[in-house]
Amino acid sequence: MKKIHINIPNNEYDIILKRGAIHQLANHLDTSRKIFILTDTNIPDVWVNSVSNQCTNSIIYKVTPGEESKSFQTYEQVLKAMLAFHMSRKDLLIALGGGVIGDLGGFVSASYMRGIDFISIPTTTLSQIDSSIGGKTAINVGDVKNIVGAFHHPKKVIIDFDTLSTLSTRHVNNGLVEAIKAGLIHDASLFKLFEQENYIDQLETIIYKSLMMKKRIVELDEKENGLRKTLNFGHTIGHGIEAYYHLEKYLHGECVAMGMLFFLEDETIKQRLMQIYIHMQIEIDTTYDTNKVYELCTMDKKTHKDMISIVRVNEVGSSYIQDIKMIDLKAIIEGGSHEK
Ligand SMILES: NC(=O)c1ccc[n+]([C@@H]2O[C@H](COP(=O)([O-])OP(=O)(O)OC[C@H]3O[C@@H](n4cnc5c(N)ncnc54)[C@H](O)[C@@H]3O)[C@@H](O)[C@H]2O)c1
The missing domain is CATH 3.40.50.1970 (Rossmann fold)
Structure with missing residues (x-):
């Protein structure tokens, strides 16, 4: 135990x-x-x-x-x-x-x-x-x-x-996206587990490492005044996509998977992440109406006076929070997750 x-x-x-x-x-x-x-x-x-x-x-x-x-x-x-x-x-x-x-x-x-x-x-x-x-x-x-x-x-x-x-394989993989997120923002060793052919054999370690990462963050910033915001990595646009499809077509983790692609600063990380998604059979949809997804993002809890806090990953295991104008978020959504 x-x-x-x-x-x-x-x-x-x-x-x-x-x-x-x-x-x-x-x-x-x-x-x-x-x-x-x-x-x-x-x-x-x-x-x-x-x-x-x-x-x-x-x-x-x-x-x-x-x-x-x-x-x-x-x-x-x-x-x-x-x-x-x-x-x-x-x-x-x-x-x-x-x-x-x-x-x-x-x-x-x-x-x-x-x-x-x-x-x-x-x-x-x-x-x-x-x-x-x-x-x-x-x-x-x-x-x-x-x-x-x-x-x-x-x-x-x-x-x-x-x-x-x-639990179905789809739901198993859906939940694992939150562990990939945890790895990308704060724990490179966790992310690397997903690059193994048999990542599923590491399930207990993945769960343990993810919980330890979240424990460290919520103990430091329970009410999300700063550091805890990094846990929202991928969620801003992810929630917009989830709402666009009326919370039905895709599962929460699947939308976070799509949302994370917009905020990776390094093309190599994006390629590594896409390989993991292919391995896990996570679909990346780009057919939604970007204006409508943007409209839904404007209802996010992280907006304040035409600004929104987003989280960027600059290298695997390292992230930072940035306040950007809502209009810039629109440009990011319109730019698509694949083009950058
Ligand atoms: N509070 C938070 O910090 C936080 C963080 C991330 C996500 N969430 C929320 O979590 C929700 C998604 O959670 P989820 O992915 O667990 O979805 P879920 O609760 O809908 O469960 C997924 C499906 O699996 C079934 N199921 C559950 N356990 C099972 C089992 N052992 N065997 C067979 N079937 C089983 C459920 O009945 C359901 O149909 C979203 O609403 C999301 O917003 C909350």
């Missing part, structure tokens, strides 16, 4: 990394507590039933899988179900699933009775690599991503690599 301690003042918690941990919850939490298990209808029974069988005073609530559940409608339905289960301020929510369940469950926990405990059991590469730590929780407004939310940290994160055994 590996343990990573997140040391944020008033919000310290452990990430447990252990194969089989999902079947041994009593080692990590008080399973006799009243527990609301939030999950989605795609999460295999083998995981859901295991959690619910161990938690003797629990209820399972399943939402529709995918981005559409990061909505006000689903948010309200979950809150109503919690009320109906008579959840008090002392009770616990377990978010069992991918980043959607983590973001939704985290926001529900942040706001229900002004905040209750939640524990995350992430079951996708994306959520094990990235979204389950750092305290960002959110839902979408229409097609605009993560525009309503709160900082609310889990009490614990339980990562069982075995849960990934039921």
Whole structure:
């Protein structure tokens, strides 16, 4: 078993990394507590039933899988179900699933009775690599991503690599994009793992290294005043592309993969990254309407007075933040990700 301690003042918690941990919850939490298990209808029974069988005073609530559940409608339905289960301020929510369940469950926990405990059991590469730590929780407004939310940290994160055994290859690779991002911005050794033929054999190391990188950043800058912004590398245009396709055609990581290509300063890095995408069968779409993608980017949280903070990678493992005019972002989108 590996343990990573997140040391944020008033919000310290452990990430447990252990194969089989999902079947041994009593080692990590008080399973006799009243527990609301939030999950989605795609999460295999083998995981859901295991959690619910161990938690003797629990209820399972399943939402529709995918981005559409990061909505006000689903948010309200979950809150109503919690009320109906008579959840008090002392009770616990377990978010069992991918980043959607983590973001939704985290926001529900942040706001229900002004905040209750939640524990995350992430079951996708994306959520094990990235979204389950750092305290960002959110839902979408229409097609605009993560525009309503709160900082609310889990009490614990339980990562069982075995849960990934039921995940589709597309979703495995989608989540790995966040690890490639982590490597590009802060850890060259992590990026290099993806240049190996058998990168998938390194999955546990990839997840561990990505979490260690994110831990360092969020401990230094929890509320994203500076350094943490580098984690948004690829996300500005990525979110625009994701919204352009109504959060349906491409997955989050796939859009980040496209978004990162715009902000690499070195052509060699771009070539290396494209080779990784080919190997992972990640598609690069350039057929969207650049004006519409730009319009969607203007709704980004990182805009201020016609300026926007973007992140550039100058060499593998090294990144910096730059404030540019929105109009310059337009030119970057129009320039395309392949031409530079
Ligand atoms: N809060 C953050 O810091 C942060 C960071 C990055 C991304 N995100 C958010 O994460 C979300 C994407 O997360 P995701 O890629 O995990 O998507 P997801 O939660 O939609 O999960 C992907 C799909 O896999 C299924 N699934 C999950 N675990 C499974 C398993 N073990 N076996 C079989 N099927 C399984 C789900 O039901 C779903 O259909 C986006 O909304 C994104 O905005 C948040």
